Amino acid sequence: MHNDRMTTKVAVAGASGYAGGEILRLLLGHPRLRSGELEIGALTAGGNAGATLTSQHPHLLPLADRVLEETTPEILAGHDVVFLGLPHGTSGEIADALPPATLIIDCGADHRLQNAQDWTDYYGGEHAGTWPYGLPELPGNRVALRDASRIAVPGCYPTVSILALRPALAAGLIEPQVTVVAVSGASGAGRSPKVDLLASEVIGSARAYAVGGVHRHTPEIAQALSAAAEIPVSVSFTPVLAPMARGILATCTARTAASAAEVRAAYEKAYGDEPFVHVLPEGMLPTTGSVIGGNAVQLAVTVDERAGTLVVVGAIDNLTKGTGGAAVQSMNLALGWDETEGLSTVGVAP
Amino acid sequence: MHNDRMTTKVAVAGASGYAGGEILRLLLGHPRLRSGELEIGALTAGGNAGATLTSQHPHLLPLADRVLEETTPEILAGHDVVFLGLPHGTSGEIADALPPATLIIDCGADHRLQNAQDWTDYYGGEHAGTWPYGLPELPGNRVALRDASRIAVPGCYPTVSILALRPALAAGLIEPQVTVVAVSGASGAGRSPKVDLLASEVIGSARAYAVGGVHRHTPEIAQALSAAAEIPVSVSFTPVLAPMARGILATCTARTAASAAEVRAAYEKAYGDEPFVHVLPEGMLPTTGSVIGGNAVQLAVTVDERAGTLVVVGAIDNLTKGTGGAAVQSMNLALGWDETEGLSTVGVAP
Amino acid sequence: MHNDRMTTKVAVAGASGYAGGEILRLLLGHPRLRSGELEIGALTAGGNAGATLTSQHPHLLPLADRVLEETTPEILAGHDVVFLGLPHGTSGEIADALPPATLIIDCGADHRLQNAQDWTDYYGGEHAGTWPYGLPELPGNRVALRDASRIAVPGCYPTVSILALRPALAAGLIEPQVTVVAVSGASGAGRSPKVDLLASEVIGSARAYAVGGVHRHTPEIAQALSAAAEIPVSVSFTPVLAPMARGILATCTARTAASAAEVRAAYEKAYGDEPFVHVLPEGMLPTTGSVIGGNAVQLAVTVDERAGTLVVVGAIDNLTKGTGGAAVQSMNLALGWDETEGLSTVGVAP
Amino acid sequence: MHNDRMTTKVAVAGASGYAGGEILRLLLGHPRLRSGELEIGALTAGGNAGATLTSQHPHLLPLADRVLEETTPEILAGHDVVFLGLPHGTSGEIADALPPATLIIDCGADHRLQNAQDWTDYYGGEHAGTWPYGLPELPGNRVALRDASRIAVPGCYPTVSILALRPALAAGLIEPQVTVVAVSGASGAGRSPKVDLLASEVIGSARAYAVGGVHRHTPEIAQALSAAAEIPVSVSFTPVLAPMARGILATCTARTAASAAEVRAAYEKAYGDEPFVHVLPEGMLPTTGSVIGGNAVQLAVTVDERAGTLVVVGAIDNLTKGTGGAAVQSMNLALGWDETEGLSTVGVAP
Numbered sequence A, B, C, D: 001m002h003n004d005r006m007t008t009k010v011a012v013a014g015a016s017g018y019a020g021g022e023i024l025r026l027l028l029g030h031p032r033l034r035s036g037e038l039e040i041g042a043l044t045a046g047g048n049a050g051a052t053l054t055s056q057h058p059h060l061l062p063l064a065d066r067v068l069e070e071t072t073p074e075i076l077a078g079h080d081v082v083f084l085g086l087p088h089g090t091s092g093e094i095a096d097a098l099p100p101a102t103l104i105i106d107c108g109a110d111h112r113l114q115n116a117q118d119w120t121d122y123y124g125g126e127h128a129g130t131w132p133y134g135l136p137e138l139p140g141n142r143v144a145l146r147d148a149s150r151i152a153v154p155g156c157y158p159t160v161s162i163l164a165l166r167p168a169l170a171a172g173l174i175e176p177q178v179t180v181v182a183v184s185g186a187s188g189a190g191r192s193p194k195v196d197l198l199a200s201e202v203i204g205s206a207r208a209y210a211v212g213g214v215h216r217h218t219p220e221i222a223q224a225l226s227a228a229a230e231i232p233v234s235v236s237f238t239p240v241l242a243p244m245a246r247g248i249l250a251t252c253t254a255r256t257a258a259s260a261a262e263v264r265a266a267y268e269k270a271y272g273d274e275p276f277v278h279v280l281p282e283g284m285l286p287t288t289g290s291v292i293g294g295n296a297v298q299l300a301v302t303v304d305e306r307a308g309t310l311v312v313v314g315a316i317d318n319l320t321k322g323t324g325g326a327a328v329q330s331m332n333l334a335l336g337w338d339e340t341e342g343l344s345t346v347g348v349a350p
Helices: A018-028 A091-097 A116-122 A141-146 A156-170 A218-229 A260-271 A320-334 B018-028 B091-097 B116-122 B141-146 B156-170 B218-229 B260-271 B320-334 C018-028 C091-097 C116-122 C141-146 C156-170 C218-229 C260-271 C320-334 D018-028 D091-097 D116-122 D141-146 D156-170 D218-229 D260-271 D320-334
Strands: A008-013 A038-045 A081-084 A103-106 A150-152 A177-184 A234-241 A248-255 A277-279 A297-304 A309-316 B008-013 B038-045 B081-084 B103-106 B150-152 B177-184 B234-241 B248-255 B277-279 B297-304 B309-316 C008-013 C038-045 C081-084 C103-106 C150-152 C177-184 C234-241 C248-255 C277-279 C297-304 C309-316 D008-013 D038-045 D081-084 D103-106 D150-152 D177-184 D234-241 D248-255 D277-279 D297-304 D309-316
Touching: A008 A018, A018 A038, A018 A320, A081 A091, A081 A320, A091 A103, A103 A320, A116 A218, A141 A320, A150 A320, A156 A177, A156 A218, A156 A234, A156 A248, A156 A260, A156 A297, A156 A309, A156 A320, A177 B177, A177 B248, A218 A234, A234 B248, A234 B309, A248 B177, A248 B234, A260 A277, A260 A297, A309 A320, A309 B234, B008 B018, B018 B038, B018 B320, B081 B091, B081 B320, B091 B103, B103 B320, B116 B218, B141 B320, B150 B320, B156 B177, B156 B218, B156 B234, B156 B248, B156 B260, B156 B297, B156 B309, B156 B320, B218 B234, B260 B277, B260 B297, B309 B320, C008 C018, C018 C038, C018 C320, C081 C091, C081 C320, C091 C103, C103 C320, C116 C218, C141 C320, C150 C320, C156 C177, C156 C218, C156 C234, C156 C248, C156 C260, C156 C297, C156 C309, C156 C320, C177 D177, C177 D248, C218 C234, C234 D248, C234 D309, C248 D177, C248 D234, C260 C277, C260 C297, C309 C320, C309 D234, D008 D018, D018 D038, D018 D320, D081 D091, D081 D320, D091 D103, D103 D320, D116 D218, D141 D320, D150 D320, D156 D177, D156 D218, D156 D234, D156 D248, D156 D260, D156 D297, D156 D309, D156 D320, D218 D234, D260 D277, D260 D297, D309 D320
Parallel strands: A008 A038, A008 A081, A081 A103, A103 A150, A177 A234, A277 A297, B008 B038, B008 B081, B081 B103, B103 B150, B177 B234, B277 B297, C008 C038, C008 C081, C081 C103, C103 C150, C177 C234, C277 C297, D008 D038, D008 D081, D081 D103, D103 D150, D177 D234, D277 D297
Antiparallel strands: A177 A248, A248 A309, A297 A309, B177 B248, B248 B309, B297 B309, C177 C248, C248 C309, C297 C309, D177 D248, D248 D309, D297 D309
């Protein structure tokens, strides 16, 4: 087991990126850090190795004395938990070099897809295999994660899209062709310097990208929804970059003959016991602003009767529930801790 | 005719709002203002009557000496052109009180819909009638606008949604059920002070509103698309407010069996001669940032073959092509001037 | 004493405003809430009384069942702690109607100033008196707050301005004429709907306001700095509104003949033991983004030798350390708890 | 002379940057382009050579057929006007290789400073010499620019800072120690991809940079202000990056014994005939939002009598009046055209 020592020691690889920074932000607020049961060990980076952590993340003041090390198996060894916030294609090798009992939680894409052909089509190269999927809200996943020592954290767009559409598909209430248009903040694109992610380009502008089903999160969404529907579900997915740092607002539609009451009942049943998924009361609509920094998923479920269309709007913080929060939630489960420790449903608003 | 005098005198009712301000911004750059053929006359307002124009619009420096008057037929009389930027339900009465030869260009919703029941369903009250629709890019409209003395400027969402989907529907290339998810800047919601439009609420947050087909622009979109398809088209429309002042990015989807080449050909044929509608070359995608302040419509046309879906992404400035630019374009046509005078396809970027 | 019962019951008056919302956000993360030692009682409002709390603050999901009550002494009675987030001029009356032992923490301005003439000059009307000033980082304040049952939370601009300049003045290192230009997010202006606070007006624009020393926080800054210098200090203060929701970045300057080393030494001595004030290492500069949601104050201390000027740049979150965080910090002190409980130096970034 | 041919042919070197894009945006609206007297010739770039212009500037649709060429003297030869939007240190060599009669307008810093030591201190390397300074609003400059074939466009911060403080210094109304804190949008930092200019880093955050007098625009401000005062003026300059794409708001202060009336009179006299500098009426304050895309400078002049301080707040668009607009204004002057052609005082707001 991972937690048979007094202290669980955690490493973060890719600590200078946004996923790594978010994991550290959440760990600094984790109650077991204060109690001494959790310890933050090695923090590693690629090009930023050698720099101080706070030169990269000046918001992580309690770690002001930390220096980023190289991302190598040697430095990551000796930890109970290793979070990976690395470019895709790199986590398999590191995982192979670490002991099987080490809990490895990969925020990258390498081990999310079940179908090797999907991997090759969307990412290229060879598929590294499939790990338990760190979305505890899907049937069966919570149990699987409690036994896992390898966990693939879902993509940010898939997290909200899957949660927004799964109950309707599982209940057979919509046609198996779904459309997702998801507005995201810029942090979802990572921290590499690129001209089209400069503030001057993003502020005051909205733009779609990866239009036409070519975004790599498309097969991940289809995989989970097809499992829910028990038939193949086709997904038209369009991501839109908006001038904000965090947050995803996904508008998810599909044709339906069901009534609003039927659909609401399915969602309330599906998520009634979930600590992080909130089906909003009628008349309320989610805003990304209200989930910033929190692990909540807010869903509004509506039927447009004129158009015969189910419209589910979902909001998450892409860095929290969409990445770092899901990683910590998965860690809590795998370590036998309460799933919600260190995570909040309260956003930082306005 | 409107232009048989030496000087065409223009009034703007509702000059303190965003539509009124945008019309004035464009008129100040109109070549016939400089040449003296165009003259800016009365500027009227409701609650702001008595204030200086630049207390409301400090960007309109050349009109710094102007004071806002009351919006009354008496003050609007004696002008060749009257632009109305008023709340819906008020323009009919003003129009009735002005001479039939006065060119009235209404930026409000009163005279856009053809079906009185649609009006009652979405706006309430009695339908004021239908005026020529100020979207010259629709077949037949350009001719009709040249003879018009009453013009209904389209809604901002309908402008981009209709232009994005009409060619595919007219050519029978998509199913007559369409989905539009359109991200808009806050100026589309007008200038009335409301808590949910405060900067603190909008910055850092995206939210959908009027979800489930209840937005008033829905029947307007359906009306034009059904005319194009020659059968009823159902429209699932979801507007999303994003943290920007201007711009609409509409992601428009429908199921298709057509190839990308067929679809592109239909769009290039439809818009090849249009001065303001640009079908972007393959690989380019529109950004609202590149159309700010200009009258351009940028469209990207894509087919997602896996999902059997046409995806057209369109960008406009909601205040220019979506309101004030369309109003000036319509004025130009109705006065027999070149349609593009005072309007640009160049945006202010970044 | 306030904490001689098992549970400390807290009310928030003005719970639908930004100050009230921030206090509740912090209380929801307070460790004594989870342990049952702290209980959230009445939540009151003015015009929003009768609405649910989450209709106003959808980010406060754990309080989704709460309804806002009227702000009356009767409803606020029976609580150990009452936070006031009310317009200025209203807290004195409420305080008078509550028992002397009730800990009242006023986020408004009524009881901050010591000089009645300053109050009259800047706020008008009669001065309500002076309460202990909830800035524990000032000499003597921490002790005073431990005994207090009435606390005036400092203004947001004064908090950062005072902390940025006090050590230099106390050490006699600068001339007693200081200049503060402070950039603030829009939440500092509160939640009342006003045209000039609309997202469309604020996004894409920076503007100074209350220019020429007329901002009401000016005498509050001067009061604390004069006390530090033991001579009157004149303050030129200009607030600037920038397109962000939270955060203040204050650039504070004064003429100096001191060296950078002397000045740094004074600041490090002043704040070396302070849990929330961080004098950044040379070469690092504060960003408001790195303190969002946290109670940290980040200061960079620089001497411009060519211009003979001390430049101290300070960053806080105006709603946390600038309002709600200071309120909770003051509560912790007055209740004899650890000052830092429920407060973090970690910001939510990016 | 430059304009003795029928058509003036213009090249832009560094056309893929923000300065180059802004010059092209303005040229596309220049009345002499439409009349055929002005022609846009070679557009060159560094790393982007070979790309289409609209791949870099999708807002410049009328130039959609243009391809970026290499920045070489050969390609720039044969033009009447060459705009340079290049990194500093590179324009001297290009200028030397072009004929003396070619009008070269340099948006870079190479030829702004008169003092070679200042150049070496702030930029390093050898000073390339001094060209006429493209700020026509300074005494004597307008005449000098009419004869110039080499023009140095002022820096963006100096433009607004100098215009904001010069009249008071020239009239001896303030002490010769001035403080400028200027909030700028991100486009002022250029278009090179850097982590700290990513949208995720800039949105939701304000930060000062180059604190302590080390920003390279400091000696440029001091040079012009010292000339105005006829004694050395010390400048404490702090630039602040705010989450917006364009615009500078400069808060400029200095100690004064003068009355508000005296100061206002000096400014009104200085700028009464200037087409682009607007001293706002009392009670109005500038916003960057109201000058976006226009060439206007808005100034508010206030005296804080309590603090004995002059406070002048100035707003410009850093890319228009701060760069590309000044470049076009200078071109107009040097070609003997009306100074205001193609430039507007009307901003794009909201």
